Amino acid sequence: MSILVYAETWDGKFKKPSFEAMTYAFELAKTANDTVTAVVIGPASEDELKRAGEYGCSKVLHANDSKFVSFCPSAYTAVLADCATSENAKTIVFSQTYSGKSVAPRLAAKLKAGLVSGAISLPSSSEPFVVRKKCFSGKGFTDVQVSSDIKIIAVFPNAHHIAANSVSVTIQTINPAIADALFNTKVNEVKKTSGKIVLTEAEIVVSAGRGMKGPENWGMIEELADALGAATACSKPVADMGWRPHHEHVGQTGITISPNLYIAIGISGAIQHLAGISSSKVIVAINSDKEAPFFKIADYGIVGDAFQIVPKLTEAVKQLKSSH
Amino acid sequence: MKFLVCISHVPDTTTRITFTPDGKAFNTAGVQFIINPYDEMALTRALELKETLGGTVTIINVGPLATEPTLRKALAIGADEAIRINAEPTDALFVAEEIAVIAKNEKFDIVFGGRESIDYNGAQVMGMIAEFMEIPSVVIATKLDVVGTTATLEREIDGGKEIVSVNLPFVVSAQKDFAEPRIPNMRGIMSARIKSLKVVEPTNTLKPTSSVAFQTPPPKSECKMISPEHPEELIQLLHTEAKII
Ligand SMILES: Cc1cc2nc3c(=O)[nH]c(=O)nc-3n(C[C@H](O)[C@H](O)[C@H](O)COP(=O)(O)OP(=O)(O)OC[C@H]3O[C@@H](n4cnc5c(N)ncnc54)[C@H](O)[C@@H]3O)c2cc1C
Numbered sequence: 343m344s345i346l347v348y349a350e351t352w353d354g355k356f357k358k359p360s361f362e363a364m365t366y367a368f369e370l371a372k373t374a375n376d377t378v379t380a381v382v383i384g385p386a387s388e389d390e391l392k393r394a395g396e397y398g399c400s401k402v403l404h405a406n407d408s409k410f411v412s413f414c415p416s417a418y419t420a421v422l423a424d425c426a427t428s429e430n431a432k433t434i435v436f437s438q439t440y441s442g443k444s445v446a447p448r449l450a451a452k453l454k455a456g457l458v459s460g461a462i463s464l465p466s467s468s469e470p471f472v473v474r475k476k477c478f479s480g481k482g483f484t485d486v487q488v489s490s491d492i493k494i495i496a497v498f499p500n501a502h503h504i505a506a507n508s509v510s511v512t513i514q515t516i517n518p519a520i521a522d523a524l525f526n527t528k529v530n531e532v533k534k535t536s537g538k539i540v541l542t543e544a545e546i547v548v549s550a551g552r553g554m555k556g557p558e559n560w561g562m563i564e565e566l567a568d569a570l571g572a573a574t575a576c577s578k579p580v581a582d583m584g585w586r587p588h589h590e591h592v593g594q595t596g597i598t599i600s601p602n603l604y605i606a607i608g609i610s611g612a613i614q615h616l617a618g619i620s621s622s623k624v625i626v627a628i629n630s631d632k633e634a635p636f637f638k639i640a641d642y643g644i645v646g647d648a649f650q651i652v653p654k655l656t657e658a659v660k661q662l663k664s665s666h
Numbered sequence: 667m668k669f670l671v672c673i674s675h676v677p678d679t680t681t682r683i684t685f686t687p688d689g690k691a692f693n694t695a696g697v698q699f700i701i702n703p704y705d706e707m708a709l710t711r712a713l714e715l716k717e718t719l720g721g722t723v724t725i726i727n728v729g730p731l732a733t734e735p736t737l738r739k740a741l742a743i744g745a746d747e748a749i750r751i752n753a754e755p756t757d758a759l760f761v762a763e764e765i766a767v768i769a770k771n772e773k774f775d776i777v778f779g780g781r782e783s784i785d786y787n788g789a790q791v792m793g794m795i796a797e798f799m800e801i802p803s804v805v806i807a808t809k810l811d812v813v814g815t816t817a818t819l820e821r822e823i824d825g826g827k828e829i830v831s832v833n834l835p836f837v838v839s840a841q842k843d844f845a846e847p848r849i850p851n852m853r854g855i856m857s858a859r860i861k862s863l864k865v866v867e868p869t870n871t872l873k874p875t876s877s878v879a880f881q882t883p884p885p886k887s888e889c890k891m892i893s894p895e896h897p898e899e900l901i902q903l904l905h906t907e908a909k910i911i
Contacts, residue, residue, distance in 0.1 A: 415803055440823045444805050447793030450759060456874030459788050472878065479784050481683040483881045490874035526802040527830050534826040542824060570911060588843055594679050594784060595703055595842055603910045614679050624908045637889050642903060646894025658898035662905055
């Protein structure tokens, strides 16, 4: 018996959330005296696969057939179901990434397993099996009890730490027999949003709103983000007006993120905006209006003109970084 | 073509969320309910496709009697008929299996839904429906076009977008940009009252998950204010006190 973890790759390398999921699975396995098996689907080098051992996986099952090069939820589900059976896995860990959201629910239906999506901590108890997640778009938490024999947990990105847990690892290439009919989704094109930091995975996010007055003023936002190694985000009206691309829009109708640091510049802090970012570990608000609702949930605040403040922050970050 | 749109009934986005004193349930007193915003985008795209390709748009919901006003609103926006499966939607697998049985029996061509519901944020039901029906699923889609029996979709992935194509039938979940919701007009509202809203009883029993407790986030400690004259102090605090940069 072992705990299975779906370890996603991107361009042949493990994604950051995969290390979070591996760490989560390892910590879970430790309490149950189990081992962790990672499932990797698609191309990855032997050296990369070995890295799973540094994060607590004692076995890697690698489905490396050329059929798996492009992502197909039905086929990937079938591979994972196969591995769950061969490993007799009772717990399967995902990261709640876009790919995780594509595959975990299908696998849950296939295995008749209960799925906790967006888990933010390890199970609080194993009998009954209870895991905490966010609900109401970050306005609450709920403890979900899972009663099925097989349990699936999709861990919210950036909610669980990454820890080195070096174990010896064996790598096994697998060739599961997947029916041709399950390769039912054809990927025609993958458009990557440049080399920037992926917003959902970012540890630091610099976000700006209508207070920036126009798209021509985003230079200073990007400079601060670059200095911090942060991703950029924005409020809904900013995306609606076309000042910024839609994929940067956070909030109730945008994406939900949980970075270590969220810096909100010229954003009022409407409840729908806060829904997407309220679980950030540290929140900074910069706003010229001292009554702006953002200050109610921020840890640090500056009341003032963003146009004056932001360049000074960038300067201070550069100084800090150069002195270390 | 036959389009099925899954509609979930959720608290309005401005709702202050509270739970019952025992922490076991969401406190619905005084709460306004709406069509889940992503489901509304899905419904709109289904209506647009019906206008160009012909066919019918059926909406489906697993929920108690209290969800009917929300279903009437979806009918007012333009759906042709509604099905309500009379059960509390407490578990995603249960909801998905109920919908999948009907979608399969009645041979729907496209099953639409939202990226996630804004109450439990599960993002589970649509993928599960697809697996139960053994058909493709494209979740978190921002575009959908149909030509003949093939659909081309754009969907979000971590760090970009993907253009995919699938054959009908399939399941799709809508993300922002999928369609711009419509405001129902008077004629729509009037006709919604007489459109068919069929109530059926559930046929499955498997419910592997349940929410056993709820909590609101702990109150935030006071916001530490930094002088606008010395913004560099913020960077120092983030470094030495919060230790995140
Ligand atoms: C159903 C629904 C869903 C929604 N979903 C979302 C969502 O997902 N995400 C989202 O963001 N919004 C969402 N909204 C919109 C939300 O209600 C707010 O309207 C929006 O968040 C406001 O964006 P903003 O803060 O950028 O703009 P504004 O509210 O206009 O705020 C601009 C802020 O900038 C400040 N400011 C102005 N000049 C300066 C300056 N020089 N320096 C510093 N500060 C300055 C102002 O004091 C003000 O606080 C939704 C609304 C609805 C009804």
